[in-house]
Amino acid sequence: MVCCSWQAAANTEHTALLQHFPQSTLSPEQQLAEWAWFADAAKPYQGMTVRVVSERIYTHWYESNVLAPLFSELTGIQVIHELTSEDDVIKKLQAQQQTGLNIYDAYINDSDLIGTHFRNQQVVSLSRFTEGEGKAVTLPTLDLDDFMGLPFTTASDGQLYQLPDQQFANLYWYRQDWFSRPELKQQFKELYGYELDVPVNWSAYQDIAEFFSEYVREIDGQRVYGHMDYGKRDPSLGWRISDAWLSMAGTGDQGLPNGIPVDEWGIRVEDCRPVGASVARGGAIDAPASIYAIQKYVDWLKDYAPPEAQNMNFSEAGAEIAKGHIAQQIFWYTAFTAELTRPELPITDEHGKPLWRVAPSPTGAYWQAGMKSGYQDVGAWTLLKSTPLKRQQAAWLYAQFAVSKSVSLTKTLETLTPIRYSDVHSEAFSAMAPKLGGLVEFYQSSAHQEWTPTGSNVPDYPQMATLWWQYAGLASYENEPVPEVMQQLAVAMDSKLEQLANSSDSPCAPRLNPQQEKGVWFAQPGSPKAKLDNENPAGRTLSYSELLKRWE
Amino acid sequence: MGMIRAALLASCLFSPALTSAKQLVLHGYLNPPYVMQQDYSLGGLWIDIINHLQSDSEVELIIELHPLRRAYKLAQTKPNHCVFAIERSQSREAQFAWVSPLSISRYALFNADPEQATQPGLSALQGQQISAHFGSGVAEYLRSFDMDVVVAKTPEQGAKLLLRERVQVWASDVLTAAYLRQQLPLPQNGVEFFSSVRSIACHPETDKALLQPLQQSLDAFYQSGGLAKLLQRYEQQYQLSMGL
Structure with a gap:
């Protein structure tokens, strides 16, 4: 065993921190040793103030208000950990790249930008940093192999660009108490001919949505709805569409974490170069599967969601299911699990246990086994090359503190956005299963590798994500016909790819395919897929226990 | 005007x-x-x-x-x-x-009480009244964290609310604060919280x-x-x- 000063210093100096982190997969002695290492490694940076920014979810609130002050006490490095909307995080990162000004020393940036980062080369490769200029400030017990999300933050060039800080998935959410009521089960079976249970396909989801919105209408004196979504023309609408609708419908190809060669955005890649988004160039944004996905999104929003949902954005809609009038949601962000387990809510029982469950989302008519099953968000620490080295190093210390084993289990139990295998398989996390409606089962299975973020086919996420909400909003908000909107979107995406092709010298920059008749591409296997004769097969449901077996 | x-x-x-x-x-x-x-x-x-x-x-x-x-x-x-x-x-x-x-723009919180001036994190502000000027976006930002915010028409009015002890904290961008400090006896050091x-x-x-x-x-x-x-x-x- 190699002995060094920080291990020798693992004495009682930092024992006060133990009360803040009572749960850890490390022993108290190992926790103290990690903290002694942080205190020692931070000495050259004492007195500095680092600025970091992240999106505004509870996990980052906890970091900003609990972890940052404790890190400052431990190391003498002050941290301004700012919380803001997700689109603002991206805009600020873009602004730093565009201006060269050092706005923040580190970003917690969604791994959806991995395709952008490895192409524009403005982000520090953590693989190189931790072996080079950041080696002295890289925690010896960081244990990268313990991070579940590493495949999503490693680019196709093999370099790790981002370190996961929190993860959450988009899963099907439903009111298990309502689905278990005998009178509702009987009524559903009489109407639709099969059991009211967890929908496996979109036909069943649609039937259940119709059942609650049109037939049940009221439960315990309250107007209820069989679907919830949002439609306001706003950046958050783009994520709703690009995160999950097309992947669940089956737009892309088989392959994990993202379809190869066509991903769930409908972008085709050859080698590492994006070659087109339109069907005419081998992409799938205007393919039948994508049109089917957006048509279902628009129709269900109008037909089965509360009328006010049409004018809501992500934050406004997120608060709705806690009110207790929604029966199911095709996908729901598990980042809000902590908020939905508060005992005073109408969706928890008198003991604070959830009356809801999460399960795999139903899949659309074009989906096939081997394709990604849904979306997972991985907020990850990202350093920009425009940040001065000393500031990168100080910020990297804080980043690692926020995900270190001495801290992460307590943080996970508090915030429910796990990142480490060691945490999700811990006794403490397992013991929370009855309170979390299926979240523990999801993360303890291999399913967490099938719910994946946007991948490396997308060469400029900030610019291309903007197109999603601008065009999808035309369908959801302005009532324009979906096939026309998707054709316009495909043209706009191709045009953006062409601009990037002309302005980038990356070996993985886009290079557009020539346009061909759509039939040429439809005749080939995989995506883009020709229109199915029947996009509405018979509805299928399964019991919750049967569905959980899929996660075993 | x-x-x-x-x-x-x-x-x-x-x-x-x-x-x-x-x-x-x-x-x-x-x-x-x-x-x-x-x-x-x-x-x-x-x-x-x-x-x-x-x-x-x-x-x-x-x-x-x-x-x-x-x-x-x-x-x-x-x-x-x-x-x-x-x-x-x-x-x-x-x-x-x-x-x-x-x-x-860098925004900071300026506290009349020097003892409170260096506490980091927005949670440290609970229970205190904060002045911020209209249009900065900061009033809305702080309110979204359930902070008690008094909206002033101008940065100068916001600063004067602090000096008259009508609020405990003034939120301003640091460049504006430095400009106003030339005319008003404002605290030197703020705690930065937002860009x-x-x-x-x-x-x-x-x-x-x-x-x-x-x-x-x-x-x-x-x-x-x-x-x-x-x-x-x-x-x-x-x-x-x-x-x-």
Whole structure:
């Protein structure tokens, strides 16, 4: 065993921190040793103030208000950990790249930008940093192999660009108490001919949505709805569409974490170069599967969601299911699990246990086994090359503190956005299963590798994500016909790819395919897929226990 | 405040004229040291940047000064009309076409009690009254964390609420605070908590042929280091570092 000063210093100096982190997969002695290492490694940076920014979810609130002050006490490095909307995080990162000004020393940036980062080369490769200029400030017990999300933050060039800080998935959410009521089960079976249970396909989801919105209408004196979504023309609408609708419908190809060669955005890649988004160039944004996905999104929003949902954005809609009038949601962000387990809510029982469950989302008519099953968000620490080295190093210390084993289990139990295998398989996390409606089962299975973020086919996420909400909003908000909107979107995406092709010298920059008749591409296997004769097969449901077996 | 209309370069007041199709009208508001009225001309950081954009891009820019609410409304209602500079945020993204970023602002909390002055984290502010001025976006930001915020019409009014002990904390961008410190006995050290990207926000149907050269000139100004030098000049004048 190699002995060094920080291990020798693992004495009682930092024992006060133990009360803040009572749960850890490390022993108290190992926790103290990690903290002694942080205190020692931070000495050259004492007195500095680092600025970091992240999106505004509870996990980052906890970091900003609990972890940052404790890190400052431990190391003498002050941290301004700012919380803001997700689109603002991206805009600020873009602004730093565009201006060269050092706005923040580190970003917690969604791994959806991995395709952008490895192409524009403005982000520090953590693989190189931790072996080079950041080696002295890289925690010896960081244990990268313990991070579940590493495949999503490693680019196709093999370099790790981002370190996961929190993860959450988009899963099907439903009111298990309502689905278990005998009178509702009987009524559903009489109407639709099969059991009211967890929908496996979109036909069943649609039937259940119709059942609650049109037939049940009221439960315990309250107007209820069989679907919830949002439609306001706003950046958050783009994520709703690009995160999950097309992947669940089956737009892309088989392959994990993202379809190869066509991903769930409908972008085709050859080698590492994006070659087109339109069907005419081998992409799938205007393919039948994508049109089917957006048509279902628009129709269900109008037909089965509360009328006010049409004018809501992500934050406004997120608060709705806690009110207790929604029966199911095709996908729901598990980042809000902590908020939905508060005992005073109408969706928890008198003991604070959830009356809801999460399960795999139903899949659309074009989906096939081997394709990604849904979306997972991985907020990850990202350093920009425009940040001065000393500031990168100080910020990297804080980043690692926020995900270190001495801290992460307590943080996970508090915030429910796990990142480490060691945490999700811990006794403490397992013991929370009855309170979390299926979240523990999801993360303890291999399913967490099938719910994946946007991948490396997308060469400029900030610019291309903007197109999603601008065009999808035309369908959801302005009532324009979906096939026309998707054709316009495909043209706009191709045009953006062409601009990037002309302005980038990356070996993985886009290079557009020539346009061909759509039939040429439809005749080939995989995506883009020709229109199915029947996009509405018979509805299928399964019991919750049967569905959980899929996660075993 | 009456409307002030100024043709850039000449930087002098003149009567309102009809806007031609090749012109962008930029509606601003007095906000020292970003926008200042100096005798019969305009000055300040944003005016300096806009002057550079006009000469570099050759887009004809007309500046009019109004109260912020009016400036904002005009940019919302008339194509080829813009407001400068407002925070570019997710909630505003779809409402405007943007020329961005015009500047980066650092916001800090200034506490009258020096004992409280260095507590980090917004949770330390619970139970305290905070003044912030209208238009900064910071009042809305702090309120979204359930903070008790008093909205002042101007930064100066916000600062005076602190000095008169009507609030315990004043939230301001550090450059404005440094400017006001020349006139008012304000606390020296604030606790920084937020950075914002402030931008020119134009009506969404504004002619792209006008916006594109403006954005290109702005990008080039950053890339050449010219904008950083300009910012340094203001930092030296007001004796602060924004850490950019």
